[in-house]
Amino acid sequence: MxxxxxxxxxxxxxxxxxxxxxxxxxxxxPKPEINQAAPQQQLQQPEISFQTLKLFPKTKVFSGYTLTDQHGQTFNQESFKGNWSVVFFGFTNCPDICPTTLLDMQKIHRSLSDDGIQPPRFVFVSVDSDRDSPENMKTYIDYFNSEFVGLSGDAGNILSLTTQLGVAYEVEPHETDAEFYNVDHSAALFLINPEAERAGIFTTPHDHKQITADLKSLLSQS
Structure with missing residues (x-):
């Protein structure tokens, strides 16, 4: 019991x-919910799919250089601000890669303009400091598109800019007044954002139609 x-x-x-x-x-x-909607909102944001443009994971500031454009005006980091820019490095005595690439740049510029889209600034930088001056850069650039920017400068400033952007080039040793020597250089196109930062790259081989499509997608989101 x-x-x-x-x-x-x-x-x-x-x-x-x-x-x-x-x-x-x-x-x-009840315990407060911990921002459950934020990740979902990020997933819903549309991502741009590019055909050939490769955006760098992080943009990169580059500075400490001073060049001269084809009109004799100073061009530096501040000059890149305010517009998207597509930059190509070469030299006016280049027999094939440079004229071919500049023609592609002209086609891209015309196609964007015809579609009512403001083209980015197209910039051609010479890595041949001994032979290329603002005067012959103007003659060379005007043949393709007078709206393009042609930059030249001394070897030190060219090296500063190319090193920061990751541009490969090599000038054959020569006398200062030599007329004939080889220059090897990268054919990539570098994308600079309106904050004057390296943002992306168009690697070779170039297809001007694909680059045009990528720039349309990029500029429509800007």
Missing amino acids: NSKIVLLVVVLVAAAGAAFVYQQRTTEE
Whole structure:
């Protein structure tokens, strides 16, 4: 008889404890939700799919150089600000890659303009500091598009800019007044954003139609 009473007491105590815990849990204030919508919102943002443009994971500021355009005006980091720019490095005595690439740039410029889209600034930078001056850069650039920017400068400033952007080039050793020597250089097109930061690259081989499509997508989102 006593054992039955003890068992009954144990059961009642256990039931009372369970009821107390349940009441505490149900009367607790609900915990605030931790920003559950933010990740979902990010996933809903449309991503641009490019055919040939490769955007760098992080943009890069480059500075500490001073060049001269084909009109004799100073061109530096501040000059890149305010517009998207597509930059190509070469030299005016280049027999094939440079004229071919500049023709592609002209086709891209015309196609964007015909579609009512403001083209980016197209910039041609000479890595041949001994032979290329603002005067012959103007003659060379005007043959393709007088709206393009042609930049030249001394070897130190050219090296500063190319090193920061990651442009590969090599000028064959020569006398200062030599007329004939080889210059090897990268044919990539570099994309600079309106904050004057390196943002992306169009690697070779170039397809002007694909580059045009990528720039349309990029500029439509800007």
